Amino acid sequence: MRRTRPDRTARPAAPAPGGAAARQAALRLLTLVLAERRLLSDAAPVLAPLDPPDRARAQRLATDTLRGLARADALLAPLVERRPPMPVLNILRLGAVELAHGAAAHGVVNDLVGIAGRGKRTAGARGLVNAVLRRLSPDAEARWADLPAPRLPKWLRGPLVRAWGAETVAAMEAVHAMPPPLDLTARGDPAVLAHSLGGTLLPTGSVRLDGAGQVSALPGYDAGDWWVQDAAAALPVRLLDPRPGERVLDLCAAPGGKTMQLAATGAEVTALDLSDERLGRLRENLARTRLPAEVVVADALTWEGGPFDAILLDAPCSATGTIRRHPDLPFARSGEGLGDLIGLQARMIDRALALLGPGGRLVFCTCSLLPEEGEAQVRAAVERHEGVRAEPPEGAWIDARWSSPEGGLRVLPHHWAGRGGIDGFYMARLRRA
Numbered sequence: 001m002r003r004t005r006p007d008r009t010a011r012p013a014a015p016a017p018g019g020a021a022a023r024q025a026a027l028r029l030l031t032l033v034l035a036e037r038r039l040l041s042d043a044a045p046v047l048a049p050l051d052p053p054d055r056a057r058a059q060r061l062a063t064d065t066l067r068g069l070a071r072a073d074a075l076l077a078p079l080v081e082r083r084p085p086m087p088v089l090n091i092l093r094l095g096a097v098e099l100a101h102g103a104a105a106h107g108v109v110n111d112l113v114g115i116a117g118r119g120k121r122t123a124g125a126r127g128l129v130n131a132v133l134r135r136l137s138p139d140a141e142a143r144w145a146d147l148p149a150p151r152l153p154k155w156l157r158g159p160l161v162r163a164w165g166a167e168t169v170a171a172m173e174a175v176h177a178m179p180p181p182l183d184l185t186a187r188g189d190p191a192v193l194a195h196s197l198g199g200t201l202l203p204t205g206s207v208r209l210d211g212a213g214q215v216s217a218l219p220g221y222d223a224g225d226w227w228v229q230d231a232a233a234a235l236p237v238r239l240l241d242p243r244p245g246e247r248v249l250d251l252c253a254a255p256g257g258k259t260m261q262l263a264a265t266g267a268e269v270t271a272l273d274l275s276d277e278r279l280g281r282l283r284e285n286l287a288r289t290r291l292p293a294e295v296v297v298a299d300a301l302t303w304e305g306g307p308f309d310a311i312l313l314d315a316p317c318s319a320t321g322t323i324r325r326h327p328d329l330p331f332a333r334s335g336e337g338l339g340d341l342i343g344l345q346a347r348m349i350d351r352a353l354a355l356l357g358p359g360g361r362l363v364f365c366t367c368s369l370l371p372e373e374g375e376a377q378v379r380a381a382v383e384r385h386e387g388v389r390a391e392p393p394e395g396a397w398i399d400a401r402w403s404s405p406e407g408g409l410r411v412l413p414h415h416w417a418g419r420g421g422i423d424g425f426y427m428a429r430l431r432r433a
């Protein structure tokens with residue numbers, strides 16, 4: 001029988017003075033990912049007691065630490081004789097990352113020594129935390145800059161090197177190591193939004209902000225003028241190119257970033273997803289942005305409806321293209337279940353094609369770096385379905401590096417390294433005869 005893991009995230013946070021609350025929560029997040037192998041998206045109970053600025057800070061501290069874990073361990077290795085137990089090690093890692101990012105040493109060290117002192121399993125290591133972090137602080141920034149970018153885990157690195165080559169994978173790892181900028185999609189004119197927020201308008205129409213801080217505190221959030229969406233995630237809807245009044249199905253819709261893009265074009269949108277819980281977030285997003293869509297809780301494989309003029313299939317996948325925004329993924333995942341996902345994606349493509357009217361178009365996309373979840377799916381679908389072809393994309397917004405021989409677009413994180421990177425994505429537009 002499978003043992004259920006104790007849900008340590010549900011424990012109420014012990015009181016922590018002042019700015020220590022965010023650091024203490026960040027340490028709980030590290031335990032969740034590194035000890036319990038869970039994703040940060042499961043972290044709501046840890047973050048719920050915090051006010052929004054501390055919540056944003058705790059998330060940033062945890063993601064910075066996970067993104068730089070190998071570098072933090074390399075900084076700490078010469079200063080600790082034996083590897084300390086995980087709760088102590090995580091305190092040191094968090095401190096090392098903060099010091100390497102230029103945080104004031106006295107605040108970091110005092111807070112983390114205090115946190116160590118309040119923990120049952122860490123109280124005995126107060127002196128160690130104090131001594132190691134004080135020794136580390138003078139040259140942490142300089143030493144950090146000399147360390148190589150952390151490598152992807154073996155289960156992912158091997159297949160990626162086979163697919164894209166070692167040099168490309170190293171370039172992707174360098175981008176994964178950088179804190180990503182915040183990308184927004186505008187409900188209205190993106191140039192106006194970029195101007196009002198002091199952001200950069202990207203060639204694809206997304207607005208990019210550096211060092212944005214707490215998202216819900218940015219102007220226009222409550223009014224629903226924009227939503228957070230990586231520049232790559234905004235491309236599949238551009239490729240589908242919906243028109244006002246067209247019947248469009250968003251087949252795996254939640255939490256709704258692409259549904260909002262579809263609805264903003266004036267198309268008649270049906271947003272379907274298997275998860276009622278995730279659709280709750282989609283409904284909140286639609287309410288905030290005041291965009292309309294019919295919401296359906298159903299299994300895409302069995303749902304009857306249509307025919308539709310256009311369908312977006314943003315299929316469940318390994319999400320390996322999102323590692324720069326979700327550095328927890330390589331620690332919480334092992335590649336297990338990938339074969340099942342690939343089979344599900346193929347069945348979903350077949351079902352989506354059956355829901356299209358004659359001449360209709362399907363955009364299939366995944367936020368994966370693996371060709372098995374992208375290029376190979378499209379090649380196989382075209383072979384399986386007579387009268388279905390991939391339409392090579394056209395448009396001034398398309399970066400020449402993205403064109404893929406089977407007719408899709410392959411976006412890799414290093415493609416926009418000079419601009420702050422972009423998530424990995426694959427997308428292709430299939431047309432039914």
Ligand SMILES: C[S@@+](CC[C@H](N)C(=O)[O-])C[C@H]1O[C@@H](n2cnc3c(N)ncnc32)[C@H](O)[C@@H]1O
Binds near residue numbers: 257314317
């Ligand atoms: C990549 S996410 C979609 C992200 C969404 N398109 C967006 O832009 O916000 C994949 C979604 O597929 C849904 N899903 C998984 N299996 C499904 C199925 N059999 N039928 C419908 N939805 C499914 C998941 O619940 C998840 O919300």
